Amino acid sequence: MTSTEFTELPDLAARALGGAVIAANDEFFAEKENLLNPGAPEFRPHTFGHKGQVYDGWETRRRREPGHDWAVVRLGAPGVVHGVNVDTAFFKGNYPEECSVEAAANPGYPSPDELADAEWVEILPRSPLKGDTANLFPVDSAQRFTHVRLNIHPDGGVARLRVHGDVVPDPRWFAGMPLDLAAMANGGAVTDCSNRFFSAPNNLLLPGNAHVMGEGWETARRRDDANDWVNVQLAGEGVVRQVVVDTTHFKGNAPGWFRLTGGTDPDRPQDWRELIGRTRLQPDTCHRFLVTESEPVTHARIDVYPDGGFARLRLFGELTPAGRERIGLNWFDRLPAANAVAVLTEDAELSVSAAEVVVSKRPLTDADGLRAALAAAAVSEQAAADVERIILG
Incomplete structure (x- = not known):
């Protein structure tokens, strides 16, 4: 970088x-x-x-x-x-x-x-x-x-x-809670956008409501036939059920329409599926939409027509088992060693020596890697199940 x-x-x-x-x-x-x-x-x-x-x-x-x-x-x-x-x-x-x-x-x-x-x-x-x-x-x-x-x-x-x-969110907080797959606090991130002249697209994923227009995303005025857009990497692979497009405070410069697509290959957005077709937006309004498409996605793109800005984007849904697994492993791999040992000893009641063996095997790139580390530490079946529940979900 x-x-x-x-x-x-x-x-x-x-x-x-x-x-x-x-x-x-x-x-x-x-x-x-x-x-x-x-x-x-x-x-x-x-x-x-x-x-x-x-x-x-x-x-x-x-x-x-x-x-x-x-x-x-x-x-x-x-x-x-x-x-x-x-x-x-x-x-x-x-x-x-x-x-x-x-x-x-x-x-x-x-x-x-x-x-x-x-x-x-x-x-x-x-x-x-x-x-x-x-x-x-x-x-x-x-x-x-x-x-x-x-x-x-x-x-x-x-x-x-x-x-x-x-x-890098702690996935233990995700259990039993409605999840905004796009939220910055949950690990969602803007990967690209067409224009950020007036304000940054990362604002769309912040928690809470925008208090003024400058706390959202706003583009320059377009003078061609194209449109503006934002690409978002979700916290993990998941199924989007509800969408919020909030144009609060955007009165004379809200987009006229939007379209939402999603997929699992960020390099081939042309292959992504349509989650919500081109739909009319109103100024200064918090819009909510249901999604009928049930295939999991890892990335989403919101196109706005032709330009303008809005305050917040929410993509509510649930993680797939693969998505929860990836988030959990990324979190555990990036914990400092002492923190990782504490998670295993305090939450799963492993011995310090067994926890140190598991931690020494990081990075754990998949569930099989975690299970191999647990086997190397010779932990009991119940303890191994507890560790998998904590890390993999």
């Missing part, structure tokens, strides 16, 4: 996904929470408070002793980090010289004190920063993390932190 390609991936730390800055060692001049503010940083010159110029970012005091400053971020969607954007916009004489980023995998809702004792892994070594610049750093990591820690050396201000990557 190049130095900029990762910016097209979801921001795992986004507030819209539930991300939050939960601790910082110093925020004397500007609050740590600003790091995750949506939208670009702003600057109003000669706007002074009691502590100096007001900045739209996180800024620490001038450090007079050895060390560095830091802020801890809980990812809204745990996943594999492929790159970070440490944006120093408007910080010119007060930006840090360098930064580094660490990551940790702590399930549940740990407190800042508990995270201080976490096992932190460096995913971005100490790297130079430029002022008033979006500093883009690719990250080479394959593990699933829940938190990141931004270190600035030695002090200064950062306007925004974006943590781009692939969402």
Whole structure:
């Protein structure tokens, strides 16, 4: 992945996904929470408070002793980090010289004190920063993390932190629940689109309702005979039962019609099946449609005619056994070793030694690979069944 390609991936730390800055060692001049503010940083010159110029970012005091400053971020969607954007916009004489980023995998809702004792892994070594610049750093990591820690050396201000990557959901939360196969939080992702002039297509897959038009996807105005579209990779192979196309807030620029197709070969969209034929849309309306096609799909494409934008896309349905298996194995393979051992010992009651044997056999590319690992660990039939239920569904 190049130095900029990762910016097209979801921001795992986004507030819209539930991300939050939960601790910082110093925020004397500007609050740590600003790091995750949506939208670009702003600057109003000669706007002074009691502590100096007001900045739209996180800024620490001038450090007079050895060390560095830091802020801890809980990812809204745990996943594999492929790159970070440490944006120093408007910080010119007060930006840090360098930064580094660490990551940790702590399930549940740990407190800042508990995270201080976490096992932190460096995913971005100490790297130079430029002022008033979006500093883009690719990250080479394959593990699933829940938190990141931004270190600035030695002090200064950062306007925004974006943590781009692939969402890796915990499939144990899928059991018995209605599932939006396209939702970003469940592992759905936009793979391509025709146009993103006004706003990004990833917004379509965010949780909750859009509050303004800018929180959806909107294209430029077309002046030809073609149409705009978005391709979505689903969380896993599944059968789509219901579709939501929400044009809320899009009043003079909603599409006139849409069409939904789906398939299992992303390289041959021409072979995909029609899930919903070309259908009229209304402005500022949350539309719901039933799908009668029952064949499983892994990818979907929504075509809008001729252009415009809408707020949210929901594809409700159920995973196939193969889809649930793939999600479970991907999750288990990407857990740090200590987390994977904990899953097996706490949820399936394996011995530590048996769990370590299973974990040592990763990556487990299919169900047979998991069963071979369980056989190598010599676990009982009941324990093996429990592990398969947890990981494979």
